[in-house]
Amino acid sequence: MQSALEKKIRKFLQGPRKGETFELRNGLVSQYRHERKDAIQRVIQAMTVGKDVSSLFPDVLKNIATYDIEQKKLVYLYLMNYSKTHPELCILAVNTFVQDTEDPNPLIRALAIRTMGCIRVQKMVDYMEIPLSRTLKDDNPYVRKTAALCVAKLFDLNPDMCVEYGFLARLQELVNDTNPMVVANALNALYEIREMNTDESLEVITVSSEMAKNLLTCLNECTEWGRITILSSLTEYVPAEVEEAQHIIERIIPQLQHVNPAVVLSSIKAIIAHLDYIADGETKQGILRKLSAPLVSLVSSSIPEAQYVGLKNIRIILERYPSVLSKELRVFFIKYSDPLYLKLEKLDIMVRLANDGNAALLLGELKEYAMEFEPSLVSRAIKSIGTVAIKLSSATVKAINLLIFLLDQRGGELVINETVAVLANILRRYPNKNDLLTLVIPVIANNVEVLDKNDALIGYVFLVGSYPKYFSGLSEKLDHFIETFMESDPSLQLAIITAIVKINMTISGTYSSQLQRVLELATQECENADVRDQAYMYWRLLSSESLQSQQKIILAPLPPIEDTIPMFNPIVLNDLLHELSTIASVYQKPSSTFVENGDKLVTKKAKQNIEDLKNLAKTEIINNVKNENLLDLDDDVDSEALASQSGGSSTLLAELNDLFNTPPPMQGGPQKTEAVQSSQHSQTTQDILNLFD
């Protein structure tokens, strides 16, 4: 009766209203329990689909005192979501929260403390002290583990209070708790706090030798997620002596057989971290051998996304320890049902595992992939064949034959373009080999009409320039280059200029008209500065008197390429090895490049170092700028005089050519090259500076 009357009054006060909110409000204050619960469910549903139901806050709050756990959970969920919009009303819920943390049922105690931490309202903090310190000492481990995480939540809201009231210290004690789950959560909370901490003087967590011992015992009793946390703590620990590192590794090794790939990868990471402390090569190899099966198991997981993470990590580990998977090529064979991103990643690993023993098998497999229908897989497979040919001289002929087979049998624009580019690269790797040249060049020459991709055309032009004798109808070919010169990409234009200049050097006289035209086109009509500069440079060089120096520059042998597999630079590799299994390993970039405030953890000392480096770099740049200006002046005045001298310094020049492997500098003189050097210098320092900013 009472509530019916209340309803009437309400109606009277608010006026007749319709709509969902109104109905919900009615439900929430209904006298029947099931109606109220139903209304709460509908409120949550509306919240889930993105409707704003925050206006119902007071009415939902009325339902917080209940014995029905499910209803309680729903109300708590609502509170977490809308506490920000009604901070002042949240205080009304505090009483229930505090009461609930004394409830006889541990489930409710934990629920209350968990939810309290999730209500991100400053005022709430003041009420958290008593319930939190009570639950941290709770008899039930389930409550303790929840409370441990709540300390991290509190730190997020109010770090000062968290430290002052001794919660951080309590948390650090919990690391020695008897229950492994509590230990794991305490560690997790400490890591979260360390991540959020901005106060450098605050010591959050350092893994001591005592603690490491404890963690090793916990490791076997934990859930899978706890193991991951403990393993990452062990990764961080710096052992005092070699025996200790070895002991830790031995204790971790059984974890490599855990069914959860994340545990496996974390174990691998921990082992690799401790491997650095072991000096004995024999032991090291023994441990590495044990890693190969677990690494392979990462690729046989049933979740493609996990396989992808596995492959990316394998890629990093392989670079440091190339022999660890040398016998496992077959595992990386592509499966028909793999998603494309996995296929490409597997291909990348396969090429890295190539050696003389498995080359034939690998090439056979690559051939199959080149016959597939996904264009990106096909082109990557063809490139991989080239990479294998360049890496392993024993497989070159086989690879070339395979490429020619693909060109003949499969054909099609994509395949022909890719193949020609790859073939040209292989010939660059093995220059002046008559047998290879006679094998490859006729095939390329037959397919010239189809070439339309830049890489392929550049490769073709390079071959024409380097081995003009192998091509028939050279004159027409050169004419064709010049006709299409203006429509070509700058990189192709550069290649054409170099090729024609080279041909004129080897076969003097015959093609001078083409040379004249290409240099004219490049210097007068071309917009691109690089192309123009290169043309001018050649032009001046050719108009100088010394034939000897011309030959030295233009026909200088290019530095050999040993390998075309991309590698990390050593510093990046080191960083990545410490960040195995993290997001950084997937992007293959150190975390500092993509995480904001990534340097928060950097200690003072390191920061000092960076400051020093910055200053050093700055002074160097200033010096360089001065130098450059001076040299530029010299250059203009003395260029002709220098040209005549250049004969004397030609040996030096040839060496420099080898050094830079860029289009040869236009005219000699040590001063000029110095300028080049210093400008490159300042370029690199600039890069370094950018890194810091």
Next chain:
Amino acid sequence: MASQIHFLDIKGKPLLSRDYKGDIPGNTIEQFPLLLMELDNADDGYKPFVWHQGINYVYIQHNNLYICALTRHNENVMAIVIFLSKLIEVLQSYFKSLEEESIRDNFVIIYELLDEMMDFGVPQTTDTKILKEYITQDYYKLIRHTTNRMVQPPNAVTNAVSWRKDGIFYKKNEAFLDVVESINMLITASGQVLSSEILGEIKIKSHLSGMPDLRLGLNDKGIFTGQSDSGATAEGKVEMEDIKFHQCVRLSKFENEKIITFIPPDGEFVLMSYRLSSANFLMKPVILVNCKSKVHKHSRIEILCTVRAQIKKKSTANNVEVRIPIPPDADTPKFQPEYGSCKWLPQESCIVWKLKTFPGGKQYHLRAELGLPAVDDVEDMTMKKPIKVKFSIPYFTTSGIQVRYLRINEPKLQYQSYPWVRYITQSGEDYTVRSS
């Protein structure tokens, strides 16, 4: 670990979200559809990880859903991926199949589960059996009927034995052991094996009371040498690699003494899995398929397929299924199987030849002819699809692994128990024959 977890539909529209940390604005996920589109247009195509304006998106695809975790920090990505897949697993065991619909229908329990499985971004419990103990959909009923008994967190959640509750009782104590080996093989058109692996699993269905301690003995046919670093293994020995155990197995005991001991969870679970890979184990095809197809352009395609069971005469392969791909525009099929039945599945562009039982050593032929349209379209790549084969062979393991004993000991109850063992070899996901 993760700041937010979202369930999104196939277009990237959020269905249900849970914010654990509050360090990422709530509307960030609205970028997700755009990111997906960008990825599609990018050079290297779809990838399950994206960085956008300082936030990392880690997601996995399941049916018509994306499940996505967001974080600002450089977190353990493998753990996130595995957590997400466990999340799917748990939800599936609650709703049978996890799709857009089931999320819309069950948001209350999903919130509840999300709350219990992860706290402040840290994974807590992902074991379905234990979660089901205290997260039940019929809470309301439970409370109404038994007002005195309250739902409590099971001890198992924080116990060292986190996978089994106390006080289980069965009248008849039984344990069923299944040794299942799945063969994956890649075979060339000429019948040569390119790669092969056996994925083995020992499954247990335990109906045992109390807290039994089990000990499993396997024949020592070279087992467990995979991990030890003895380079020289004798001829004919089978080397198991990559053995993975259920969390109930005492790993250090196995590492030191090579003994498998464990307290099993109740009901069905996978005790261990292993792999025998081709690096040291190349076999001849179990089911050999030789398929020749002759294309008469613009008129018809002829297929002659021979299947042969290269297993012991005594054994029989059951439910053999050969899936032969055909051009998508083929029609009017005519089949002449020597044995078994044949079907044309136009929507999958393939024909399926089914043989119910297939005795070892036998060989059967299939002749098929399909019409091709008179008009030609562009180069047809679908013919590159491999032929897929499915089969199962009971009472047989390819690796020769055998269970010697399964000792069951319950220190308090001391009951009589009955272990059962079955063996089966079957085709894996990828038993394929490349078409020529």
